[in-house]
Amino acid sequence: MAVNSSFLSFDGGIQQLEGEDTSIILPAVIGTISGIGIGGNVLVLLVLIYIFTRQRESEAYVMLGNLSATDLLILSLCAPVRALTYYKRTWTLGLTACTTTEWIQHSCLAVKAYTLLAANQARHNFSSNPEEHSRFRPKHVLVTLVIIWTVALVFPIPDIVFSRLKEDGNISLCVSESPTYSQDAMRLYSKILPMAIYVLPIILSTACHIRTIFHIKPSAHDETLVARQYESSLLFLSIIAMNALMMLPEWAFWVWVRHSSAERCKPPAGLLIFGQVCVYLSSAFCPAILLTMHVPLRESLSNLCSLLACRGAKHRLKGNGDEMRVVVTKMLDERACVSTLCKIERHSDASCQTLPDLQHFWSERRNTTVIEDGDPLPWERLNQSNVEL
Incomplete structure (x- = not known):
């Protein structure tokens, strides 16, 4: 750490790790999580596109699509940067990537939090007044998405300001460094950012979710609809809980680094890596929860697979001629x-089963041998002398 700086932390992954195993194990773990998560999120987006082609638009489906798209960005842009950094143990992506890597990840995390909040608010509005909010309103959805992305991109701008490249011998390091004169402003920012894109969205999403559950009224006439509403509530509650637990290590260590007063009070490198891996696990678990717990998505996935199988069989028939x-x-x-x-x-x-007597009759008629005991006129062959009168 420089003398005139208040704190110093690595951006884009720790670039001075010890041990040869970390340069192989960590990229392999992050790469595996990214591959599985990218495949799952692409599948969710394909299913949502299939639903929209069947004229079944809704604001909740748009928010789920935005959530999957954000997870796809995290796994395809941010995770490979960490994997490459852990493999090279130096920064090789240039100044532009260094100044934007943390900004992109924090912006995507903010979009996830605000999207969950908007989805829960849309569900609450629909449950409180189904007639008014049953129709799909494209302008309202577009305005909501623009606000979410604008706020999410603006909040982490100080990550761009304080990120820079430093030379340490023959290697380059991408770090986030705060000068001493901006110490107070940076400490305030380190409190505002986690509150704005982690704590408050989770509290508000949970509050909306609880209000939605209380607005669900049991109905004897439509039990299926009530069951679907409870399943949807359980789905969003699972996503909120998973997102809160998986993001907790990342934000706890992020605040810890910026508020520790001495070098010996810094969190261990293993805990920092654990927090980063949990972020990518959250993006990989979300499509698994959606495809297993959301009944319309699961049914649409089954229909889409059947449709693709039929088209593949038809294509093979045409190709073989x-x-x-x-x-x-x-x-x-x-x-x-x-x-x-x-x-x-x-x-x-x-x-044969309906005429058993006829079969017996003809088999008996084929037997031409007359048995002696079955003669109907036995007295004609008797000796008249032996007959007693």
Whole structure:
């Protein structure tokens, strides 16, 4: 730390780690989380696009799409920067990336928090007055998204101001450094930023969520709708709780670094890395929660998979041409023959079972041998002399 600076912290990941294992394990862990999370968020966006093509727009679906898009940005822009930094152990991305890496991540985290707040507010408005808020209002949704992104991009601007490159021997370091004359302003900023994009959105989202639950009225006429409302409430409560728990280490260590008075009071590097990994785990867990707990999304995903499977089969039939048609025709002929034989066999079996007496009659008529004991006129062969009168 320089003499004229009040604090110094690494941006974009810690660039002076000890141990060779960290340069392999950490990039592998972050890369795995990013790959899984990117795939999940892309799948959620595809399902939401499929829902919108079926004319089922709603403000809550737009907010879920914005949430997935924000997680996709975090995993595709911020996570690779950390993985590369831990692998190289130096900063290799230039001054522009150094000054914007923390700003982009904090802006995306703010968008996530405000999007959850807007989604819960939309659900509360719909539950309190369904007739007025049942229609999709594109202008209202567009204004809400513009406000969310504007506020989220403005709040972390001091991250750009205090980030800079420093040379330490043969390596470059990307750090966030506050001069002594701005110490008071930076301490105030370190309190305002977590409150504005972490604490207050979670408190307000929870309050909206609790009000929405109390507005759900049991109905004997439409039990399915009530069950869906409770499932949706559980979904948003799970996302809020997961987001709050996963973001807590990152913001706790961020405040700790800026308020520690001495170098020995700084948080350990392992805890800082743990907080960063939790941020990316949050973005990877969110699509899993949406696709498993949100019933309309789950049903739309099943319908989309069935539609893609049918189109793939149709494309293969067209591509193979006459050969495939011949194979299909043979298969249909074989199935028709098998079906016909089965019908004949069942018919013959039924005939045999319905006329058992006729079968016995004809089998008896084929036997031409007359048994002695069954002669109907036995007295004609008796000896007249032995007959007693």
